Amino acid sequence: MKYFSELAEILEKVEKINEKSLKIDVLSRFIKSLDKNELKITIWLILGNTEEEWVERKLNVSISTIIKVLKNLGVNIKELSSLYKKSGDLGEAVKIIYERGNIKLNKWFAKKYTIIDIYNELKKIENLEGEGSREKRILYLEGIYKNLSPLEAKLLTRILQGDMRYGVLEGTIEDCLSYIYGIDDEKIKIAHAIIGDIGVLAEYLFDNPKNIENVNIRLFHPFKPMLAEKANNFQDVFNNFSPAAFEFKFDGIRAQIHKRGNEVKIFTRRLKDVTKSFPDVVELILNNIKNNEVVVEGEIVAWDYNKNLPLPFQEISKRIKREYEISKYIKEIPVKLFLFDIIYLDGKLLINEEYINRRKILEEIRGNIDLTPMIITSKEDEAKKFFEESVNMKNEGLVAKKLDSKYIPGKRDKSWLKVKGHLEPLDLVIIGGEWGHGRRKNFISDLYLAALDKDTGEYLMVTKTFKGLSDNEYIQLTKELLKYKIKEEGRIVWFKPKIVVEVIYDEIQKSPKYKSGFALRFARVNRIRWDKSEKDVNTIQEIRELYEKQRKEEI
Template sequence: MVLMIEVCKLCEELASMSSRSSMVALVSRFIRGLEGRDVEIAVRFIVGELFPPWEPEIGLGVMGIVDSVIKVFSSSRPEFFKEFKATGDVGLAAMRIAERAKGRHMGLLDQRDLTIEEVYDAFKSIAEASGEGSRRRKLRLFSSLLFRAKSPLEVKYLVKLALGERRHGFGEGLMEEAIAEAFNVPHELVRRVNMLISDIGLTARIARSGGAEELKRQGIILFHPVKPMLAEKADSVLTALREMGGKAAFEVKVDGARVQIHKSNGQVRVFSRRATDVTLSLPDVVELVRSKVKAREVVLEGEVVALTREGRPAPFQVLMRRFRRQRGVTKALSEVPLRLYLFDILHLNGKTLIDMPYLERRRVLEEVVGKDMVIDTIVTGRYEEANAFYEEALRAGHEGLMAKSLDSPYTPGVRGKRWLKVKPLFNTLDLVVVAAEYGHGYRASMLSDLYLAAYNPETGEFEVVSKCFTGLTDEELNWMTRRLKEIAIREEGRVVYVEPKIVVEVAFDEVQKSPHYKSGLALRFPRVVRVRDDKAPWEADTIQTLAEIYEKQRGRGGQGG
């Protein structure tokens, strides 16, 4: 039995630490003595998660959480928001409100200490509440949980868990290291399993119960999405051919949303690249797979593309009208027809296929689904043939090509040069919004100036490389402002700092040196092209990518400074 207060104290200690190795050592000691369900729940809570990403969210909303705190601790909205303004943190504001209540409300309904299992079960009940009156039931359940807290510190972390906040800098990457250290298993095995099943809690439980041998045996679990394999960029077809050793498979790169489809007998579920379940939004894709794919068990990867009336690819923003839509799905089916292009197979009838070479997986894919459902591909070592295929793809309205190494295994969650994106020379990067500043004039109420960051895998942090205030329409900025306020961490003057959750595609003229940013690099003339709601923050471009672009600019005589 693990008490909730123990996890809260651990997270507080993590928040005060800066050494990655010390943080890993602290967490590994904590989880080493845990077993079964306790280790699974504790690991999730420490990284700021309630459930795996494909499970339903609790659906309380920020104001629902705030109002529950106000009700339980006999406070008021003005009092709460005074604390929030002072701290810039909803969880910390809730803790201060609870501290004022002292013994009047803390844990009066039940003298037993809260366990993490009880907290998990309560949040599970909140997430599962549905139908008429479900919001009232959700709020009542959350209020009951707050009432059971014996410590203001527990209130702080109950609120943070409900919000999905991660403030102490201990994410999945560090947790993988802690699991490896705690249970004396290789780090690469822990990472492989977490990438395969997208569940850090279950990964810890497997490592705890079966050690390295069970981790080695672990394959794909149906309806647990696999983290997607990611591609580097190539500036031309010729560069891609050289990187691939003179011969490669070239697939058409469509401007769609990546999906992973799991089928077991008649059940089909569709997941986004962020591991979110989007099955209800895509009934046409579900029916197509159910009727056309005869395999008993299969995991497929592909892209869905919105089509115009003429059958050409529609802009990505049109596709997003279908993605994650929960209401009006039937109407959207006719307004935004989709086409599914499949390009990989990861699992078939109980066997995990990711270690199979690309060409062999491709052969199996065509046998299972038929060539009509598979994206157009050529295998060649001839530049002229590959370049003609590239130009044909562009004329058809597609983005370009994907070049893939013929002997490449599928490496979940890894970005590398076994896969390369070949697109026209139009500089874009995928960056993460980490803060935003209120605009001026008629945009004074909008968070219109975005602070954009690239990922630094060496530190595990997002480092700012640009401040951008162009590219989004007023309608998009209103949406962005609402979304940013939902994930706000703190406010300092006109700047709102947020959880690194929103990915945007950014065009720019060049990368230049800059003393203003920790990374030492900045984008010249950045403008937002579109919001990449389908991408996860960990898929953002890295500081190393920017450094490579900078060096290439210098090599071709660009100013770069």
């Protein structure tokens, strides 16, 4: 049974290691030494979670609550604020306060916490609700903090914030499991995507690494979906595979739908449970799909039934955030479901079936539910005509699929290719912003937008913009952003990277101004992507590729 102090010491060591192989070696040795009953929760805590990856975080402990706890323990808040401002890391600031001895601790009868102890305490705090819950949370945390070492206090503070900064991501844990069990890293990635949580996968492999061959979907636990690569044009598609299946790419919410008997759950692409927002879709599934157990994928689209046309994405996004007054929104914003894939049917995982066979199975079990419109062709003129039909309906374009393609959970693969009719928008995460002027003085309007550097796990700024959203959208966005505020410097506010926006732009330029090395010219926000998480944003590496393609086209 490992102590929390041992985890804190290992992570402190890992944070200072730059070499990837050495970092994986050190972390792997620690993970390998864990007992089965502490393995999953230790991995969760390393990643700043107390639940599986897809479960919405409930550990609502604000920075102000942490500061109140420390103040009650005699910490000089001016000193803490100065240290925090200097480092931008509250966990590091707390560690220094502890090292200086400027806090009242249990020096003689300090409790030594195990990892499981801390996890159980966090779950108690997580479950506090209602009147007086903040005061109880503060008392619980005081009791823990006064028994901690400097490194433990740093780690706990980071877990409470969900801002770990140790340079350990889900991909790092995948590499560790591959290293520990001698399993090909691609197999680990796919198994992780199917199971939906890296801690659960580690526990699954603990008794027998050969279990990797038997990984299956867990009904009502979402898996990471397969994603499409980008194609510049139809020639790109046919150079990769021909003939190709082309499907309409609707501008809606990608839905992963699980059914067993009379129970149905709906998850978004970011694995968020939105079942309560779409009781009409639940009813549609129950009335049409008669198989006992099934997992299908489709697109939920806001729909104008009078014109028989899709409505803009902004309409469906209003539904996704609603869990109350649903009957009102069902009438105001009706939806239509288009199915495009089937992953699991009555105990059988279908990911190794060819696309064309999965489509046939879907056709057989769908009842009266619409399938995504699709053609199979090797002729560019036919594909272009189908593309025009799609964009004329205000869809995004087409998705081309190789007829014998397997379904690879969690992977962006060239056997599926997106074909769009405009410069590819980017999904970026908001890391900061500035309070506006004039009529916008009460909300954040100038947004600092970042892409993910997948080599370091950092979110690096590539543009800032105040264009694209309405005042009402900025007001709503500001309310959400302030939940993730890290610090404020004059008019500038810095946020945890949580809220994603889709950005359109004129071109990508090299930029010495930003650490990323790139800047977007004439960037504007096209829409807020409430259906995506910070893990879904474009990477610096992808932006570099787009920049290189852009240069070739200019030459």
